Structure formats: C-alpha cells, structure tokens
Amino acid sequence: MDLVPVIHLSAIDYAVMAMYFVFVLGIGFALRRSTKSSSDFFQSGRSLPPWVTGLAFLSANLGAQEVIGMGASGAKYGIATAHFYWIGAIPAMVFVALFMMPFYYGSRARSVPEYLKLRFDEKTRTLNALSFAAMTIFSSGISMYAMGKLFNLLLGWSFDVSVLVSAVIVLAYVFAGGLTSAIYNEVLQFFMIAFGFAPLVFLGLRSVGGWAGLTARLTEAAATKGLAPGAYTHAWQGMTSAATNPLGVEWFGLVMGLGFVLSFGYWCTDFLVVQRAMAADSMIAARRTPLIAAVPKMLFPFLVILPGMIALALTGAAGGGIIPAKLAADGAPLLDAAGRVVMDFDLATPMLLIKLFPEGMLGLGLTALLASFLSGMAGNVTAVNTLWAYDIYQSHIKKDGSDAHYLWMGRAATVGGILLSIAAAYVAGAFNNIMEVLQLVFAFVNAPLFATFALGMFWKRTTGHGAFWGLAAGMSGALLHHGFTLPNGSVPGIKGGFFGLLHTYPSEMAQTFWTAIVAFMTCVIISIAISLVTTPRQDIELKGLVYSLTDKPQDQGIPFFKRPVTFAAAVLAATIALNLIFL
Amino acid sequence: MSAEGSLDLRLPIGWLFVTLGIMLAGYGLATGGNAAMYEKSGGMNINLIWGVVMLLTGVVFLLLAKRGAAKG
Numbered sequence: 001m002d003l004v005p006v007i008h009l010s011a012i013d014y015a016v017m018a019m020y021f022v023f024v025l026g027i028g029f030a031l032r033r034s035t036k037s038s039s040d041f042f043q044s045g046r047s048l049p050p051w052v053t054g055l056a057f058l059s060a061n062l063g064a065q066e067v068i069g070m071g072a073s074g075a076k077y078g079i080a081t082a083h084f085y086w087i088g089a090i091p092a093m094v095f096v097a098l099f100m101m102p103f104y105y106g107s108r109a110r111s112v113p114e115y116l117k118l119r120f121d122e123k124t125r126t127l128n129a130l131s132f133a134a135m136t137i138f139s140s141g142i143s144m145y146a147m148g149k150l151f152n153l154l155l156g157w158s159f160d161v162s163v164l165v166s167a168v169i170v171l172a173y174v175f176a177g178g179l180t181s182a183i184y185n186e187v188l189q190f191f192m193i194a195f196g197f198a199p200l201v202f203l204g205l206r207s208v209g210g211w212a213g214l215t216a217r218l219t220e221a222a223a224t225k226g227l228a229p230g231a232y233t234h235a236w237q238g239m240t241s242a243a244t245n246p247l248g249v250e251w252f253g254l255v256m257g258l259g260f261v262l263s264f265g266y267w268c269t270d271f272l273v274v275q276r277a278m279a280a281d282s283m284i285a286a287r288r289t290p291l292i293a294a295v296p297k298m299l300f301p302f303l304v305i306l307p308g309m310i311a312l313a314l315t316g317a318a319g320g321g322i323i324p325a326k327l328a329a330d331g332a333p334l335l336d337a338a339g340r341v342v343m344d345f346d347l348a349t350p351m352l353l354i355k356l357f358p359e360g361m362l363g364l365g366l367t368a369l370l371a372s373f374l375s376g377m378a379g380n381v382t383a384v385n386t387l388w389a390y391d392i393y394q395s396h397i398k399k400d401g402s403d404a405h406y407l408w409m410g411r412a413a414t415v416g417g418i419l420l421s422i423a424a425a426y427v428a429g430a431f432n433n434i435m436e437v438l439q440l441v442f443a444f445v446n447a448p449l450f451a452t453f454a455l456g457m458f459w460k461r462t463t464g465h466g467a468f469w470g471l472a473a474g475m476s477g478a479l480l481h482h483g484f485t486l487p488n489g490s491v492p493g494i495k496g497g498f499f500g501l502l503h504t505y506p507s508e509m510a511q512t513f514w515t516a517i518v519a520f521m522t523c524v525i526i527s528i529a530i531s532l533v534t535t536p537r538q539d540i541e542l543k544g545l546v547y548s549l550t551d552k553p554q555d556q557g558i559p560f561f562k563r564p565v566t567f568a569a570a571v572l573a574a575t576i577a578l579n580l581i582f583l
Numbered sequence: 584m585s586a587e588g589s590l591d592l593r594l595p596i597g598w599l600f601v602t603l604g605i606m607l608a609g610y611g612l613a614t615g616g617n618a619a620m621y622e623k624s625g626g627m628n629i630n631l632i633w634g635v636v637m638l639l640t641g642v643v644f645l646l647l648a649k650r651g652a653a654k655g
Contacts, residue, residue: 012610015606016606016607019602019603023598027595030590030595034590184592184595187596188592191596191600195636195637195640203624203625356623356624357623358620358621358624358630360606360607360611360614360634364607364633
C-alpha cells in the first residue's frame with residue numbers, strides 16, 4: 001500500500017492556477033462599480049439571466065464535499081452513489097422550481113428566513129436564520145480545513161498559507177461585487193470543474209479498458225467484499241435489503257429518507273441555493289433556474305463519481321493501488337476489525353489526478369479542485385452576509401438604517417464571515433470530534449425543515465406557533481432517535497446510542513436516513529396538532545404566501561416547449577432513463 | 584444600472600478559456616517530443632488535445648458574447 005508522495009508542480013501548473021485567479025479577482029473588481037445599493041450587493045438587483053443563476057444554483061452546491069466526497073463515495077459504494085443525484089437531488093429541484101419558487105420570488109422576500117417571517121412570525125424566522133448562519137459558517141470552516149489539509153498532503157503547501165490565501169481571494173471578490181461577483185465566479189468555477197475533470201474521466205476509462213474493463217475490475221472488487229457481481233456498477237441491485245448493497249440501506253429508507261426528507265429539506269429550503277434563484281431577472285427565470293441546474297446535475301455522477309470508481313478499479317477492494325491507506329496516529333496503515341487495511345477514500349480523486357495528468361493538465365485539474373473549494377466558500381459567505389444584514393441586524397438591531405448603511409454592513413459581514421470561517425477551520429483541526437458533534441446537531445436542525453415549509457406553503461391553517469413548536473419537536477425527535485439507535489459495529493457515543501439502545505441499523509447511512517424520517521414525521525404531527533388549537537391568520541394576510549390563496553404563474557403566452565412544466569417533465573424523464581440504464 | 588448590465592459573463596469565461604487553451608496547447612507543442620512525460624496519459628499528448636478543446640470553447644463563448652452585444 002503506497003503512502004502519499006508529495007508532488008512538485010512545474011511552472012506551467014502554477015501559471016494555469018495564477019491565470020485562473022487573475023480572472024476570478026478581475027470579475028470581482030469589474031463588478032465593483034455596478035454594486036451601488038444593498039439590493040445589488042445582496043440580491044444582484046434581481047437582474048441575472050436564468051442560465052447564469054441556473055449554473056450558480058448548481059455550482060454553489062459544488063463545494064469540496066461534492067468533488068472530493070462524491071469521488072470517495074464512488075470508490076466506496078460504486079455507481080449507487082448516483083442516488084444522491086438521481087433520487088437525492090433532481091426530484092427536489094423540479095419541485096422547488098414548479099411549486100415553491102413562485103412563493104420565494106413572488107413574495108418579494110429577500111431571504112428564506114424572511115419568507116418564514118412573512119408566512120409565520122419573527123421567532124420562527126430567527127430560529128431558522130440563526131441555525132442556518134451558524135451551520136453555514138461551520139461548514140465553510142470545515143471546507144477550508146479540508147482544503148488546507150489536502151493541499152498540504154499532496155503538494156506540501158503550508159496549511160496556514162492555503163487557508164489564508166483562499167480566504168483572501170474569496171473575501172476580495174465577494175467584498176467588491178457582492179452576490180453577483182459570487183454567482184459569476186460560481187459559473188466560471190462550474191466550467192473549470194467540468195473541463196478539469198472531463199479529461200480525467202476520459203483518461204481513467206482509457207486506462208482500465210473502457211466501461212467494459214471498469215465493469216470487469218469492479219466485479220472482482222465486489223466479489224472480494226462478498227457483494228453481488230454488479231454491486232458497484234448497478235445503482236439499484238440488491239436494494240431490497242440493506243445487507244446486499246454497498247450503501248447498507250434498503251430502498252424505502254433511501255427513497256423516503258434521502259429522496260424525500262433530506263433532499264427536499266436541502267434543495268427546497270437551503271438559502272445558499274435558493275438565493276441564486278432569487279437573483280433571477282423575472283419569475284419565469286427564477287422558476288427555470290433549478291431546472292437548468294438539474295440538467296448538468298443529473299450528468300455530474302459521470303464527472304465526480306466515476307473517478308472514484310476508476311480509482312477503486314485501479315486499486316482493487318483489498319488495496320495495493322492508487323488509493324492510499326488511512327494512517328494511524330503512529331504513521332502505520334490503519335487496519336479494520338478483520339485486519340484489512342482501511343483505505344483513505346477521500347484521496348481517490350486527487351490521487352487519480354496525480355496518476356493520469358502530466359504537467360500542464362495537472363495544473364488544470366488542481367485548479368478545478370481549488371475552484372470547488374472556493375465556490376463552496378463564497379456561496380456560504382454570501383448567504384451568511386445576507387442573513388446577517390436582513391434577518392438579524394435589520395430585524396433586531398437597527399431597523400431604520402439607510403440603504404448605504406446596509407450596504408456597508410453587508411461588506412462588514414463579509415469580512416466577519418470570512419474571519420469566522422477561518423476560526424472554524426482551525427477549530428476543526430484542533431478538535432476534530434467537536435466538529436463531528438456540530439455536524440450532527442446541524443443534521444438534527446435540518447431534518448424537519450421541509451415539513452415546516454411544506455405545511456406553511458400548502459396548508460393555510462398552519463400557524464406560527466404550530467410551525468415553531470413543530471420545528472423544535474422535529475429537532476428533538478431527531479436527537480431522541482439518534483440517541484436510542486446505533487449503526488452496526490459502532491459503540492455508543494457520537495454515532496448514537498447515548499440514551500440507550502432500542503434498535504441497530506445496518507449502516508450509518510441507514511441510521512441517518514431514518515433519523516430524518518422520524519424528524520420529519522414528528523414535525524408534521526406536532527405542527528398540525530398545535531395549529532389546530534391556535535388561531536390561524538386571515539386569508540387576506542396569506543395571499544402570495546400559501547398555494548391555495550395565490551394566483552398561479554400564467555404560462556399561456558409561452559410556447560409549450562419553453563414552459564417550466566414541459567422542461568420539468570423532460571428533466572424527470574431523463575432522470576428515470578438514467579436510473580433504468582444503471583438499474 | 585443593474586449588476587448584469589455591467590459585464591457579460593460570457594466574456595471572462597471566453598477569454599479565460601482562450602488563454603488557458605493557448606497555454607496548454609503551446610506547452611503540449613513544446614513538450615510533444617518528450618514521450619516519457621506523456622506515459623502517464625497513455626502516450627497521448629493530452630495537453631495539446633485539451634488545450635485546443637478549451638481554446639475552441641473559449642472562442643464559442645466570445646462569439647456568443649459578441650452576438651449578445653449585437654442584439655443589445
């Protein structure tokens with residue numbers, strides 16, 4: 001099992017990286033002159049065309065977790081990882097486009113928490129704004145930490161320098177051009193990632209003998225793991241039982257937990273992505289935004305999961321190839337309970353890049369990796385500065401400031417957000433366990449969110465008290481479920497079981513999906529129960545905020561093939577086709 | 584003035600891709616005789632091939648931007 005060799009980049013590699021950063025910063029400074037009001041800074045003046053907001057909607061989610069994490073999952077689970085796209089993203093993106101965007105955009109809310117204020121009350125908004133801002137800062141810090149660690153491991157770069165340089169670059173272009181600058185750079189980063197990884201997949205497939213060669217090698221790898229021959233190359237094989245597929249999840253937990261609760265909770269309520277659609281230049285553009293994003297999203301498994309599968313094919317399930325071993329504290333390879341070497345799947349994609357790319361292309365590939373880190377970080381910072389300025393500062397601290405004051409506050413919040421992200425990155429390095437606990441807490445906070453939004457938008461009887469206490473009960477339900485269950489082979493602690501043990505799940509993923517299902521159902525039941533015994537708002541107050549009381553967007557004047565509903569049907573049909581091809 | 588009115592995004596994307604394409608293709612041409620360097624990519628001069636692809640993509644973006652500007 002190889003250890004990770006430190007790579008020395010050549011002048012052409014550094015030149016490619018430098019040129020990319022020149023353009024990234026250039027966009028920020030070119031937009032500075034046109035960022036004159038708080039609306040320009042926080043909402044892009046609601047002026048962007050749908051192809052830009054659509055690619056940004058996708059790219060804001062294209063952080064390191066996506067590029068590195070999905071490659072790692074590809075090496076660990078095979079093509080079944082594509083469920084996170086074809087089940088865990090596309091249906092929710094279609095839903096938010098057709099059914100929720102008319103409320104977000106039409107209500108003129110400037111943020112997702114502000115919609116909650118308009119629909120429910122101030123306490124529900126504040127709970128959502130504070131939990132989202134804290135979660136976003138920490139995820140930005142974790143991403144920064146992962147980037148510093150990765151580039152230190154691969155290239156020998158100083159962790160401190162990597163973190164500070166990336167933070168300064170993001171700060172410079174967001175400070176200068178606000179949301180428009182972040183969105184423009186996210187689109188640029190999308191193309192860099194696509195063009196950096198496409199040749200990696202091409203060369204990787206070529207090196208294993210094409211798809212047939214990849215299938216043959218992964219069939220061997222599956223046999224080594226005691227799985228069915230097609231377990232790594234068929235997405236739905238063995239999904240009737242958690243024991244017979246690499247994910248360790250049965251189909252109902254996957255479809256309901258990932259495909260409904262977690263996926264709709266993220267794509268339909270997460271301000272980070274919804275903010276991109278809210279920057280569109282019209283209602284029809286806002287509705288098209290998630291649908292445009294869905295097209296590359298459904299194809300992204302071939303760009304980010306396949307490299308992991310190719311790395312596994314070049315390694316074998318028993319190790320010994322390009323995926324290095326995880327190292328124990330003493331520097332020796334880590335072994336599992338059965339005495340087998342534990343592979344560091346997070347390095348699958350970076351190591352494939354180093355193996356297949358010569359000088360020049362290596363610079364392009366590493367720039368694509370850096371771009372993914374930066375786009376994730378910038379997305380987090382722009383979401384936080386908007387929430388801080390509108391949902392916390394303007395709502396609770398200074399309600400009657402001038403527009404120039406809020407523009408200044410947005411820029412100050414950008415600096416603050418970056419500084420807090422840097423602090424979170426160092427906390428992640430110093431207290432790894434604390435970050436795991438925090439991520440767990442945020443998972444509890446997120447799980448019931450979609451229930452609150454869905455009830456608010458589609459049931460006019462839902463009250464502010466019902467929403468707030470339903471949300472709180474959903475979070476508590478998630479905590480209790482996690483505290484009374486454990487994944488197979490784990491000991492009580494952060495993995496669960498800290499209140500006692502009522503049930504053991506076959507995998508961590510199964511436990512996560514069922515925690516989400518329990519949180520969602522708890523939130524729905526409590527929200528409905530409390531709403532039925534509290535006073536709802538008058539219909540007149542809910543116009544534009546609830547489905548049954550809102551004029552539906554009229555598409556009559558638009559040619560049939562250009563209507564969002566037609567586009568959505570085509571997206572869903574293509575997604576079903578992909579599931580059938582990789583059945 | 585709206586934020587969008589100040590910069591057509593297709594321009595920076597186009598110029599970045601043209602620049603990177605020229606850099607990679609130029610480097611590919613300069614190192615084409617170095618067979619050892621391209622062993623990693625299975626003997627294929629991927630710098631030259633992908634550099635040309637990026638260059639052409641950049642030109643397409645610039646043409647789209649020009650057409651957009653002409654339409655006003």
